[in-house]
Amino acid sequence: MPDAKNSRLLSGREYIGVDKIDGPLIFVRKTHPVGYRELLECVDKNGHVRLGIVLESSTTAVVAQVFEGTSGLTLPGTRVRFSGEPLTLSVSREMLGRVFDGLGRPIDGGPPQRGDVERDINGMAINPTARQYPRDFVQTGISVIDGMNTLIRGQKLPIFSGNGLPHNELAAQIARQAKIRGTATEFAVVFAAMGVKHDVAQFFVRSFEESGVLDNVALFLSLADDPSIERLITPRTALTLAEHLAFTEDMHVLVIMTDMTNYCESLREISTIRGEIPSRKGYPGYLYSDLAELYERSGMIKGRPGSITLLPILTMPNDDISHPVPDLTGYITEGQIVFERDMNGRGIYPPVAGLPSLSRLMKDGIGQGMTREDHPHLASQLFAAYSYVKDVRNLASVIGEEELTPLDHDYLEFGKQFEQRFVSQRKDEDRSIEQTLDLGWEVLRTLPVEELHRVTDEEIEKYYGA
């Protein structure tokens, strides 16, 4: 019986023939002791090498998943080599401006990538005592975000969207316009595509090209026609590079990940094939922990200038926010930007739903010295008033607009102005925070001053006007 210490020496050994192939999983019996999550190479009969990773290891058999799929593999003709190491990515700053597949191999025809350091793509948990609480306001130039759901550097803020809604446009606009005011900092964008269409990837490439930042972007593409299993690794490779850029190279990194729903579906696929006990809608019970392992890699670290801001995009199946994917995401991320199909239908861009959207880190990044002193109260007042607008609209749809009180009419007008002037803007419109806040006061003027409970008298005097 081989000793554990020898297993590293045995890792070069090659096994010919596997015992079972089921979907993306292979089962190899009678191996030397193989480590959990060890990387393996799987060579098919034509000599083509595919990578895989060990999911379960026991004295009798090893279960592994093969990233590039198992099509064409045969039971006797497949050779398997275990590397003795977990899957690593060799990372460096030179990776900016390049395009990679989901496993981090260049696919742009350029030279092979040689990194400075090898990093385990699973990363490690950041010690909570090493984290720096994010407070720096990021101006995206988009009123509904800056004013109502402020993005903070180092935040993880997902976009909950639906099929056919302009989430890609909004993500691209944020990537283009996002800036910290008064500072010139080195920034980079890491883009991870999981199971999205070719034209979506193209759209982002073109958008980065047009704004002249392509040299600061690294793309990891695992598109719709790539094997679904590769998607499980794509966000991890992308975040591994992001961590290197942020915490070793001191850059501010924006990570865009699209579409997380596809990622979760791949996870469900693997879980089902392994015969695991499902929780809701067939998703594995560890979906929360798995997503948390990704999302929690964002943030800021004490004493390091860099940061990772995470912008995952997910499409809510059937626009259902209580579906496990958006639901669990919302429990992990620091807020969410929720799209509303009805607003999109009325031609409002970005169609950000006022009430369910939220930025949890907003409270510490706005106000005096950060944005403007009236910002917290103004945002609270806009939320409260807009929330009442929804009630009035419901009432109006039952009893008719004519029957409403004069005050309720004011609220209807406020709702209209809020959506069409404050929320709505052009896809290339970059509003400063002052413009956004002034616009907020402007739409508030449709309401009588007695209705403004959440702003102070001084603010009313200064901004609301007589």
Add this chain to the structure above:
Amino acid sequence: MIDRIIGRIKRVNGPVIEVMGITDAEMFELVRVGEENLIGELIKLEKDSAVIQVYEDTTGIAPHDPVYGAGMPLSVELGPGMIGTIYDGIQRPLEAIRAISDIYIQRGISVPSLDRQKRWHFVPTARAGDTVSGGAVLGTVQETENLQHKILVPPGDEGVLESIVAEGDYTVDEPIGVLKINESKSKELQLMHRWPIRVQRPTRRRLPLEIPLITGQRVIDALFPVAKGGTVSIPGGFGTGKTMTQQAVAKWCDADLIVYIGCGERGNEITDVLAEFPSLIDPRTGRSLMERTILIANTSNMPVSAREASIYTGITIAEYFRDQGCHVAIMADSTSRWAEALRELSGRMEEMPAEEGFPAYLPTKIAEFYERAGSMEALCGQNGSVSIIGAVSPPGGDFSEPVTQHTKRFIRCFWALDRNLANARHYPAISWLDSYSEYLSSMTAWWEQEVGPQWFADRTEIMELLHREIRLQQVVKLVGPDALPDTQRFILEVCTLFKNAFLQQNAFDKIDAYSTVQKQAKMMHIIATYWRRGSEAIKSGATLMKLKKMKVYQDIVKMKFSVPNDDLSGLDKIEARLERAMDQVEALHA
């Protein structure tokens, strides 16, 4: 100590490991796995094989790797030095880990829970020759300005104190005395002792719950109070403010000590507490809040099995301080993540699932946890309490899911967070319809003694109005508010006022973040007076508009911000003005 090989690994599946060739291992024994010495706990024994859950990432662990037994169950170290410290789920100090492994938590790090270098000034109170039993006080250590740490005889031990050291400075593991258990056996005593996390610490007896845990949050204290030693569940979908509510309670409640368990939640939330608490001042003691806080942080990306343990680590520490006569409040955020950890481990052990994949023993585990709360007479004769405030994160905000439902069976106070309130940014978003407190009737005596008999009448009247409002709102939804007579519209008006001026509380406002019970009672009385006098006035012919346009109305709306806790004369003035204004209105219609 850990060099006894108890078996070798047979199978690795994430954090769950099967071990073969077991000869002498005990249930819940603390183990070390592989060359990297990963910490684990033995959770199942069958013939010569066992199942271990590992509290660290198992990447690279392979079959045939050795498993070492520690010969003792997974325990916490209890003694001076815990206050203000942040631990992971198995009581490893995260600051000390950071000193070793920088920003990431590396595996296999072994750091003692209590600092072995620091010397504490020990003042003995017991004397040599005393007969002492478990839980008795040996002496004291002034740990912080306000907390006198009592050094206890470990529960379960009993005998004659053969010797005890003189007053002086000692480290936690230096001998401070010898306990003679019987003729042949004696035991060395230290400032610290160990206690297994899964075993409840013994007490003399349970006491009735009669004193409220004052949180300074009006909707809680006035409408749904919790007792010292009580159990609360806060369920709510994401973004409804579970964490915000717990943090507010942790900041302002009148417990002596807070154990804050971040169980499977965001790293930044822990960082927020770490950044904010040291600079906040406890209004009762005038000292930093961090001096009464112990943090247990097992964030969502840290190993899932340690998440399962973190709840027990937290409550054992709380019980230890209760045994010294402290009132301890536990914030567990979130118990759903703990239940999910149970589910994940159960799934990997291939146990038969019950509802939604949760193991069938989930209700038993939840009950065991909440039953460790209570107000107790400790073994040392003093009274202490452990209150548990547990957040629940129901998937999709649906309260019918197993964790919420089972939790409801074992708690007595329920603060339901409402999505619609949160969307309107009405915080704390505690619903006044779905929430309840079974402690209310036993708290009334305390309140009446503290703020006068009016309180209960005011509260009952306003609760009734809130329930009438719901029915009226249904009518309004169909026909609009204009169709209602002024007497009923006035109910809507008063409820809106109560929600804005009383229930809503701004956690970021200097004055409003916290309200004393006196301020709460007066505020409630002013609104109740507005209702009583106002409805009289309407009956005698005044219009609703007239009542709403009263100048004092705006004062009432803003009184929570304008009247500070330490000077309530402003509220008396508002009340007097309100009475005068009402007198005038009545005079017009007399």
